[in-house]
Amino acid sequence: MSLVEVDEIELRFGGLVAVGDVSFQIEEKNVVGLIGPNGAGKTSMFNMITGFYKPTKGKIIFSGTNIVGKKPSKITQLGMARTFQNIRLFPSLTVRENVMSGMHSKTSQGIWGAVLRTAKQQKEEKEILEIANDCLSFVGIKKYAGRLAKNLPYGIQRRVEIARALATKPKLLLLDEPAAGLNLSERKELIDLILRIKEHFQLTVLLIEHDVGLVSEVADKIVVLDYGRKIAEGLPNEVLANPRVIEAYIGKDDD
Amino acid sequence: MNTPFLKNKSFLYILLFIVMIAIPLITNRYWTDVASTAMFYILLALGLNIIVGYAGLLDLGYSAFFAVGSYTTGILTTQFGVSFWISIFLGAIFATVLGVLIGIPTLRLRSDYLAIVTLGFGEIIRLIANNSKFTGGASGIYGIPKPKIGSFVFQSNVLLYYLMFIFVLLAIFVIWRLGNSRVGRAWKYIREDEDAAEAMGVNGLYYKLLAYGLGAMFGGLAGSLFAVKMSAIAPESFGFMQSAMILLAVVLGGIGRISGVILGAVLVILLPEAMRSFSDWRIFLFGVLLVLTMIFRPNGLWPSKKETEEMDDPEPLKGGSKSVVS
Ligand SMILES: Nc1ncnc2c1ncn2[C@@H]1O[C@H](COP(=O)(O)OP(=O)(O)OP(=O)(O)O)[C@@H](O)[C@H]1O
Ligand SMILES: [Mg+2]
Numbered sequence: 354m355s356l357v358e359v360d361e362i363e364l365r366f367g368g369l370v371a372v373g374d375v376s377f378q379i380e381e382k383n384v385v386g387l388i389g390p391n392g393a394g395k396t397s398m399f400n401m402i403t404g405f406y407k408p409t410k411g412k413i414i415f416s417g418t419n420i421v422g423k424k425p426s427k428i429t430q431l432g433m434a435r436t437f438q439n440i441r442l443f444p445s446l447t448v449r450e451n452v453m454s455g456m457h458s459k460t461s462q463g464i465w466g467a468v469l470r471t472a473k474q475q476k477e478e479k480e481i482l483e484i485a486n487d488c489l490s491f492v493g494i495k496k497y498a499g500r501l502a503k504n505l506p507y508g509i510q511r512r513v514e515i516a517r518a519l520a521t522k523p524k525l526l527l528l529d530e531p532a533a534g535l536n537l538s539e540r541k542e543l544i545d546l547i548l549r550i551k552e553h554f555q556l557t558v559l560l561i562e563h564d565v566g567l568v569s570e571v572a573d574k575i576v577v578l579d580y581g582r583k584i585a586e587g588l589p590n591e592v593l594a595n596p597r598v599i600e601a602y603i604g605k606d607d608d
Numbered sequence: 609m610n611t612p613f614l615k616n617k618s619f620l621y622i623l624l625f626i627v628m629i630a631i632p633l634i635t636n637r638y639w640t641d642v643a644s645t646a647m648f649y650i651l652l653a654l655g656l657n658i659i660v661g662y663a664g665l666l667d668l669g670y671s672a673f674f675a676v677g678s679y680t681t682g683i684l685t686t687q688f689g690v691s692f693w694i695s696i697f698l699g700a701i702f703a704t705v706l707g708v709l710i711g712i713p714t715l716r717l718r719s720d721y722l723a724i725v726t727l728g729f730g731e732i733i734r735l736i737a738n739n740s741k742f743t744g745g746a747s748g749i750y751g752i753p754k755p756k757i758g759s760f761v762f763q764s765n766v767l768l769y770y771l772m773f774i775f776v777l778l779a780i781f782v783i784w785r786l787g788n789s790r791v792g793r794a795w796k797y798i799r800e801d802e803d804a805a806e807a808m809g810v811n812g813l814y815y816k817l818l819a820y821g822l823g824a825m826f827g828g829l830a831g832s833l834f835a836v837k838m839s840a841i842a843p844e845s846f847g848f849m850q851s852a853m854i855l856l857a858v859v860l861g862g863i864g865r866i867s868g869v870i871l872g873a874v875l876v877i878l879l880p881e882a883m884r885s886f887s888d889w890r891i892f893l894f895g896v897l898l899v900l901t902m903i904f905r906p907n908g909l910w911p912s913k914k915e916t917e918e919m920d921d922p923e924p925l926k927g928g929s930k931s932v933v934s
Contacts, residue, residue: 403807405803405806405807424806424811425803425806425807426806426807426808426809426810426811426812427811429806429807429808429809430809434807434808435807437804437807441801441803441804441807442800442801442804443796443797443800443801443804443805444800444801445800446796446797446800450793450796453793454793454797454805454808454810455808455809457790457793457794457797457808457809457810458808458809458810459809460790462789462790462791463790463791464786464791464818464822466789466790467785467786467788467789467790467791467792468782468785468786470785474789477790478789478790481790517808521808521809
């Protein structure tokens with residue numbers, strides 16, 4: 354069974370159909386690339402899967418449950434984590450505090466635990482710290498743990514966002530253009546990181562990317578959107594050879 | 609972590625603690641009263657700091673909760689002979705419940721709307737107090753008895769000062785622990801970026817309600833103490849100016865930080881007193897000082913902690929450690 358089934362999903366903003374009648378599946382432990390020209394509806398697709406936008410039609414089945422209409426926090430608890438196209442960190446908190454947020458949905462201490470510092474609460478706090486540190490080490494930014502997120506260079510902030518998502522221990526990781534704004538060597542490192550993540554955590558990745566080369570290096574499957582419609586789906590080399598895809602990209606290539 | 613700097617800081621806190629204890633013993637009645645007023649403001653500012661400083665919600669009607677605590681104690685002790693201790697407990701509960709009831713519809717709003725709604729709410733509470741029979745109308749409630757334990761009565765202003773001091777210490781303890789917990793972090797995540805917090809599994813509405821309810825609770829507690837300290841309460845103590853002064857205390861010292869908020873509360877009370885010799889000019893001077901602070905120290909006089917450098921892992925774990933699993 355697939356981990357995610359997107360079933361005839363539609364999203365309208367007034368008269369504009371941002372995503373129309375799109376269906377695809379994400380198999381467990383796969384990396385699926387979601388590509389398409391600017392404004393194709395990729396981020397909108399992400400926002401629907403993660404609960405930020407409510408589709409006007411269709412179903413999204415995640416691990417067997419329909420998640421349409423659920424709050425983003427609820428969906429995260431079910432095992433999804435995302436990054437944002439325009440990095441959305443907690444700017445005036447430290448990198449470590451940022452990453453600790455990932456453990457929120459995996460822990461449960463409330464006000465009594467906090468005020469009384471119960472044994473259970475302390476155990477949880479220790480665990481939260483440990484996981485946060487592990488995730489920081491994994492993405493190679495442990496030395497920035499005590500720095501404020503807003504004072505770090507762009508490439509590091511991207512990694513903080515990925516570490517934070519990993520700390521939720523997701524089944525599905527959604528990355529929205531993680532390579533945007535990175536230089537060539539940073540891109541190489543990122544490809545390496547994505548593959549390491551997939552390998553080590555045995556998770557499923559949905560990756561939005563403009564850089565077709567990067568996607569084809571990591572993806573098991575690619576879904577192509579154009580004007581909100583799915584125009585192709587399949588293995589990377591198949592999809593990239595597809596005339597409709599080439600046309601969509603060359604017809605209005607803008608970056 | 610035992611840097612000389614930290615040692616200096618705990619030394620400072622101990623010194624401050626001793627000064628606070630000594631104030632009624634070494635000064636006269638007048639300054640003890642000023643210090644008592646400062647205690648209310650510390651309690652109020654600490655409570656409002658949960659809402660504004662931790663959770664990042666602008667509240668312009670906080671004195672409403674202060675009023676609820678005051679009137680609960682005022683009415684219950686004078687008209688129903690209820691003991692102060694039960695009344696302060698109920699006052700805190702009423703304030704919390706009111707906070708949650710107001711929060712449910714309003715906390716879905718974006719922050720600028722929230723500011724307007726809370727402003728209106730504060731005024732509504734004041735108007736109710738001003739126009740109802742059970743609150744004593746414009747003349748309010750007087751003859752509120754002093755708290756007592758058995759036959760021991762907190763009669764003198766010195767004893768009342770210490771009573772408030774104990775409440776302030778309790779509040780600092782509770783709020784400090786809350787701030788440094790999963791709950792406190794959730795508030796800060798929401799303050800920093802609500803969508804990102806939600807994406808990390810933080811239920812925004814729940815934690816905002818929690819902040820609002822707890823903040824209201826401390827407002828209620830301060831109100832009950834205010835009622836017994838003053839023996840008389842009237843609606844004009846709970847207007848917008850009051851809300852604005854409490855907010856000022858939170859912002860002036862260093863928003864989101866307990867020591868900063870306490871400093872702010874003390875300054876808000878002390879500065880106008882210290883400038884009394886300027887008579888009518890003092891509010892103006894106070895305003896100028898404020899503007900200067902905001903220009904030169906926009907994060908408050910005593911802002912939050914700075915960054916720390918850390919050692920990188922001696923050996924970067926290529927595979928990460930095993931405690932992280934899917
Ligand atoms: N909140 C919104 N309100 C109105 N229109 C929106 C909203 N979000 C997205 N859209 C529109 O939906 C369409 C798809 O946008 P989306 O951001 O999903 O594209 P994208 O494929 O992620 O593009 P890019 O590569 O530029 O990130 C665009 O026309 C966009 O203007
Ligand atoms: Mg996008």
